[in-house]
Structure formats: structure tokens, C-alpha cells
Amino acid sequence: MSNLKALKGNVVFTPSFGEYKIVKNGYVVFEGKNVVGTFESLPEEYSAAEVVDHGDKLIIPGFVDLHLHAPQFANRGLGIDKELLEWLKVYTFPEESKYQDIDFAKKAYQNFVYELWKHGTTRSVVFATLHNESTILLMDLMDKVGLGALVGKVNMDRNCPDFYIEDTQKSIEDTESFIKATIDKYENIKPIITPRFVPTCTGELMEGLGELARKYSVKVQSHLSENRGEVEWVKELHPECSSYAGVYEKYGLFGGDVPTVMAHCVWNTAEEMELMAKNKVFVAHSPYSNLNISSGIAPVREFITKGIPVGLATDISGGHDVSMASVIAVSAQVSNMRWVYVDENYKPLNTPELFYLATKGGGEFFGKVGSFESGYEFDALVIDDSSLADVNERSIEERLQRYIYIGDDRNIVERYVAGVKLEEPKF
Ligand code: GUN
Ligand code: FE
Known part of the structure; x- marks a missing residue:
């Protein structure tokens, strides 16, 4: 299980049309290319996973x-x-x-x-x-x-x-x-x-x-x-x-x-x-x-x-x-x-x-891409929306919506494709 990794944060994805699945302060676990699953706390069987803690950030599919x-x-x-x-x-x-x-x-x-x-x-x-x-x-x-x-x-x-x-x-x-x-x-x-x-x-x-x-x-x-x-x-x-x-x-x-x-x-x-x-x-x-x-x-x-x-x-x-x-x-x-x-x-x-x-x-045109359900290829973005925070407490749904409407690329702090983190291109 050496390839086992996890990102910790506010995990948001849509397993079906119009339906968010939100795991607040949770984990998305992946092994090699593929998602293992999303969890509220890290299950014992995955305790060997290398975890990157993203605090209060949002973790969404790419x-x-x-x-x-x-x-x-x-x-x-x-x-x-x-x-x-x-x-x-x-x-x-x-x-x-x-x-x-x-x-x-x-x-x-x-x-x-x-x-x-x-x-x-x-x-x-x-x-x-x-x-x-x-x-x-x-x-x-x-x-x-x-x-x-x-x-x-x-x-x-x-x-x-x-x-x-x-x-x-x-x-x-x-x-x-x-x-x-x-x-x-x-x-x-x-x-x-x-x-x-x-x-x-x-x-x-x-x-x-x-x-x-x-x-x-x-x-x-x-x-x-x-x-x-x-x-x-x-x-x-x-x-x-x-x-x-x-x-x-x-x-x-x-x-x-x-x-x-x-x-x-x-x-x-x-x-x-x-x-x-x-x-x-x-x-x-x-x-x-x-x-x-x-x-x-x-x-x-x-x-x-x-x-x-x-x-x-x-x-x-x-x-x-x-x-x-x-x-x-x-x-x-x-x-x-x-x-x-x-x-x-x-x-x-x-x-x-x-x-x-x-x-x-x-x-779906690619196959199992675009979700954090088990077996999907792990494509993900880590979103730091702290620059968008304002005077109100916001739910995770509201924070995602505000990122979509008023955020930009500066809010994206990490990107993954098929389990691999993409570094900034230097040509
Ligand atoms: N139809 C054929 N070629 C093109 C193209 O390059 N752009 C768009 N929008 N439509 C096309
Ligand atoms: Fe076109």
C-alpha cells in the first residue's frame, strides 16, 4: 500500500447531476491513479496513507x-x-x-x-x-x-x-x-x-x-x-x-x-x-x-x-x-x-x-473522470478561497459558488491528474 495518499480538507463533488456530496474537514484517499473513497475520518485500514492537510481549503474534482x-x-x-x-x-x-x-x-x-x-x-x-x-x-x-x-x-x-x-x-x-x-x-x-x-x-x-x-x-x-x-x-x-x-x-x-x-x-x-x-x-x-x-x-x-x-x-x-x-x-x-x-x-x-x-x-467522455467516487481517476484541484471570505459565515456550498463566480486562477493552489500532482510548467 505504498502508493496510498490522502488529501484532507473540505471535499466537494457531484456524484449525480445537481447533487453535491460534501465531506467537511474530511479525506479523499487515492492509490496510484485512482480514488479509493472519501471519508469523514481516516479509516484504520488507510492509516499508512501519506496525508497532506489542506486545512479549511476546498478540494474539488479537476x-x-x-x-x-x-x-x-x-x-x-x-x-x-x-x-x-x-x-x-x-x-x-x-x-x-x-x-x-x-x-x-x-x-x-x-x-x-x-x-x-x-x-x-x-x-x-x-x-x-x-x-x-x-x-x-x-x-x-x-x-x-x-x-x-x-x-x-x-x-x-x-x-x-x-x-x-x-x-x-x-x-x-x-x-x-x-x-x-x-x-x-x-x-x-x-x-x-x-x-x-x-x-x-x-x-x-x-x-x-x-x-x-x-x-x-x-x-x-x-x-x-x-x-x-x-x-x-x-x-x-x-x-x-x-x-x-x-x-x-x-x-x-x-x-x-x-x-x-x-x-x-x-x-x-x-x-x-x-x-x-x-x-x-x-x-x-x-x-x-x-x-x-x-x-x-x-x-x-x-x-x-x-x-x-x-x-x-x-x-x-x-x-x-x-x-x-x-x-x-x-x-x-x-x-x-x-x-x-x-x-x-x-x-x-x-x-x-x-x-x-x-x-x-x-x-464521462474520458471514462471514470470528474468525481471522487471509488475507482475514478484522481483529478483534483485544491482551492484556497480565503481571499474571498467576507463578513458572513458561509457554508461549503456557498463558498464553492462564490469561488466559481468571483474567484479566479489565483485561488487554485494545487492540481492533480490521475493521482499525480502537476508542478508549474517551466518550458
Ligand atoms: N465550426 C467549424 N470550425 C469552427 C471553429 O473553429 N470554431 C467554432 N466555434 N465553430 C467552428
Ligand atoms: Fe469549436
Whole structure:
């Protein structure tokens, strides 16, 4: 039992949607990668554990960002005066094309990885660029820091500028060599198949990627029904399919035996939602992005009611803020507005519901991640919220809520991924 460790403090997590489990002044015990359990006092059988006492601090699961674009990190806060399709053309494709240059990529990706560490995003599902070399460099950097991630080399072979487009066969071949180079290379980082979205991928490409997903048992990520102009365009491109989701489904890129996460999902039809529920397609809800590039407000509680798995996401740089705590707050705000303006049948989402989505909800895409239940991988943040204390006595729930709304990265004092403490990256 030499690997047995415990953190002591105010342990908070959400074993189910909307339900906190709080162990005040308690212990979370882990052995190697995995959680053993949470306890009010240290059980005799674990008395050999090496205990770190965090006093009155909060101990919470690490945050999971279910969708973001690493090469767009340097574009945060820029160019959010356009809707999606213009935004891609004017700001995003030119920026991503720079990652052909490995020196540029190295500097930019070091900044990106540092920021994920800083904000306590212990797991993320990441789009890189078309380029294998810089995408593998990004994975090496994340691995070195100890972060967990699924990272995709992006595919696009139509409707793109000539400086940022691939030949169909070459795109499939590059993807296969990317998978082979990375699938067994790291402990907590894996490749994910990443067709950018239907408008930039031919049927032939999507079919080839669907085959690779099955051949290598690799997961899939893409974008779905994000913005009105995009949804109209997909209808024109694929009149043979009855929905946008149906295009991915046709090419074997929509859940079922290939675990899939789709970003945004703002404008899905009832038929699409049925397919998402049946195939257990995850939604990466990205409210900052949906606000910035005028996409809309996703029907998150409706997804959950219908049995569709949901996690939260920054969608850097459609979204401008790396902090998943901030994404929880803005998710609450947009859900309030959806209830007021769009659909009073689904009540707003509250903090423990959104905290669940930012931890265990998104974590389920990885497996047993995002909770302190026995057998989960031990991903954790230690939060010192003493700078937020004020004239009132506060419950643990209230302290967590205040950290989410008014705290920031300075309140995070330790980070763990799969049982390992992450030191500050020094590149
Ligand atoms: N759809 C296709 N590509 C992108 C992207 O980079 N960002 C967002 N928000 N949507 C997309
Ligand atoms: Fe995106």
C-alpha cells in the first residue's frame, strides 16, 4: 500500500447531476491513479496513507473542458464582430495556417498549455490544426506538464482557402499516421479523429475517417448545428440527408460504437436529438462562443431530460475565457435567459447541476473522470478561497459558488491528474 495518499480538507463533488456530496474537514484517499473513497475520518485500514492537510481549503474534482481549439489561443478576444462563417474565413483559418511553422507552434502551444494548467483544466478535448508535426508537439507539451487530453489533427478538404486545405487521400493518410504515432505514446493523452465540420469535409473524407475510427477504436469530435448560416449551408450541401446530424451518421461519425462529442448543438431538430440520445453523442456546451459569434442559446436542460450526455466547454477562441469556472457562471446566465425568452418549459440550470457538467458530465467522455467516487481517476484541484471570505459565515456550498463566480486562477493552489500532482510548467 505504498502508493496510498490522502488529501484532507473540505471535499466537494457531484456524484449525480445537481447533487453535491460534501465531506467537511474530511479525506479523499487515492492509490496510484485512482480514488479509493472519501471519508469523514481516516479509516484504520488507510492509516499508512501519506496525508497532506489542506486545512479549511476546498478540494474539488479537476475541470473538464470538452471542446477548445489550441491554435486559436493567441486569437482570444479578437474578431468577435462576425458570425461563425465569416469569423472562420477572416480570423481563424489564417491563424491556424501558421502552425505549419514548428517554431511558431512551439511558442504558442507552450503559452496555451501553461494557461490550461493555471486555470485547473485537468482534462480537455482539443482541436489542433491540419499539421501532424505541430499537433504531436502539442501532445508532447501537454504530456510533459501532466495534463489529460484527447487531441485531434484537424481534417478539411473543401470550402477552405487554398493556403489551408488538404487533398482528400493525403488527409486520410496523414490521419492514420497521426493515430499510429500517438495512440500508445502517452498515458493520459490520446488522439481523437477531428473532421472540422460538414461544410469543410467531403463525403469521401468523412467516410475514410469513419473507417479509421473503427479500425483503431479512436473517438470522434466535430461541430454540429452551431449557427444559423452554417445549418442552412449544410442543408444545401446535403439535400440527401434529413438533418445535419444525419450527415455525420451516414459516414459513421456519430456515436454508437464510436464515442463522439459534438460542439455547440444550438439548433438541433427533434429528430437530431433522438439520434443523439440513441447514439449517446456528447454535447460540448460552449456558451461564451455562442454569445460572441451570435450562434444562440443551446437547450441544455432539454438535452439532459432526453438522456443526451452534456459537458461544458470554452471553445477557445470562439469563447474568449479559458476558465471553466467562468464557463459555469455564463452557462447559468444563458440558461436563465433561455428560460425567460425562449422556452419556459425547461427551468434554468443551477450551480450544482452546472458543476456536475463541468466535472463528471464532461469527464464521462474520458471514462471514470470528474468525481471522487471509488475507482475514478484522481483529478483534483485544491482551492484556497480565503481571499474571498467576507463578513458572513458561509457554508461549503456557498463558498464553492462564490469561488466559481468571483474567484479566479489565483485561488487554485494545487492540481492533480490521475493521482499525480502537476508542478508549474517551466518550458
Ligand atoms: N465550426 C467549424 N470550425 C469552427 C471553429 O473553429 N470554431 C467554432 N466555434 N465553430 C467552428
Ligand atoms: Fe469549436
